[in-house]
Amino acid sequence: MKTRISETVPYITRDGSEIRELMHPAVHGNQAQSLAEAAVPAGGATHLHLHRTSEELYHVTAGEGVMVLGEARFPIAVGDTVCIPPGTPHRVENTGAAPLKILCCCAPAYSHEDTELL
DSSP states (O other): OOGGGGGGEEEEEESSSSSEEEEOOHHHHSSSEEEEEEEOOTTOOOOOOEESEEEEEEEEEEOEEEEETTTTEEEEETOOOEOTTTOOOOOEOOSSSOOEEEEEEEESSOGGGGEEEE
C-alpha cells in the first residue's frame, strides 16, 4: 500500500494538532502501527496529554519548538527524534516563526480513545 501526503485529508486530534494520516490500519490495512504528520502553527502548542497503550516516536522534519515529556522540558528541531513511552504526559510548543512538522509513529496505532487530555 502506498499513500501520498497530498492525497490525505487533515483532521484535528484530541491534543489539538493537525494530523495527516500517512498510514493507519483503519484506512490502509497495515497491522500494528500508524504513521502521521502533525503540524503545529507558529506560536501554537498541543494540549498536555498521554496515551495509555501507544508508544510514540516523534521525528521533527520542519520548524523548532519545545517538548514537554513527563517532568522534562527541552528544545526540539529538525532531525531530532523523541521516544514517548505509554502513559507519559507530553506536549509540544512551536517556538519558531514557521509551522512545526513532526512525523508521529504510534504502536499500537493512534486512536482518539487512547488519548487522555490532562
